Amino acid sequence: MSRLPSLILASKKSTKQMKNIIITGTSRGIGFELAQLFANNNYNVLALSRNIDSINQLQHENITALATDLSNEDDLQQVVEFVSKDWKQVDVLIHNAGMLVNKPFTKLTSKDYLDVYKVNVFGVAELTRHMIPFLQKGSHVVTISSMGGIQGSLKFPGLAAYSSSKGAVITLAELLAEEYKEQGISFNVLALGAVQTEMLEEAFPGYQAPTTAKEMAMYIYDFSLTGNQFYNGKVLQVSSTNP
Secondary structure, eight states: THHHHHHHHHHHHHHOOOEEEEEESSHHHHHHHHHHHHHHHHHHHHESOOOOOHHHHOOOOTTEEEOOOOTTTHHHHHHHHHHHIISSSSEEEEEOOOOOOOGGGGOOHHHHHHHHHHIIHHEEEHHHHHHHHEEOOOOOOOEEEEEEGGSSSSOOOOOOOHHHHHHHHHHHHHHHHHHTTTTTTTEEEEEOOOEEHHHHHSHHHHHSEEHHHHHHHHHHHHHHGGGGGGSSSSSSEEEOOOO
């Protein structure tokens, strides 16, 4: 008889529904670390990136990887089909994918801007639009922006396309938080400072950031699960330096 309560608790734990997490930009850096954090803590993860080799090599039972170009409607439809068939609902959506072009302003072309905005802005908007039917009361949409997109912050020359795109998604999240507040869906933005990732190394060779990708992933992990209890339509500046 003394073992009965523990057996009941174990049964309840095993039947508890796992939360469903979508993360973009999971081939490397913060997204790659995030996918592992969620999966290792018993969440279902849908990992979206154009290159899924690194995620597939993990062979994690809680991770499903889909090769996804966020600017491609057919690829987005594959995401919709997976969610509608296998999940039915999305608890957390993390817009982590990003593209950076580092060029002097006079060298930037319309194509440069379009390439950056396709990933950093249009991709965020389109994936969110497709996932709205699967978001419910308590769902949390987290957009990873940058201190470069914050008004009044120090700006780096050469990042006109990148920084302006990161400012655009801040406004988008603020608007969506208002538009969907009655449904109980939360939208927040984390504006990150410098994080030691492959993208940072490619843009600024030799620069050493004070924060590792894994450290930042741990912060985003916690915020995405609990931040919507305290914030909606807000931008949090996550940086130990200026910017």
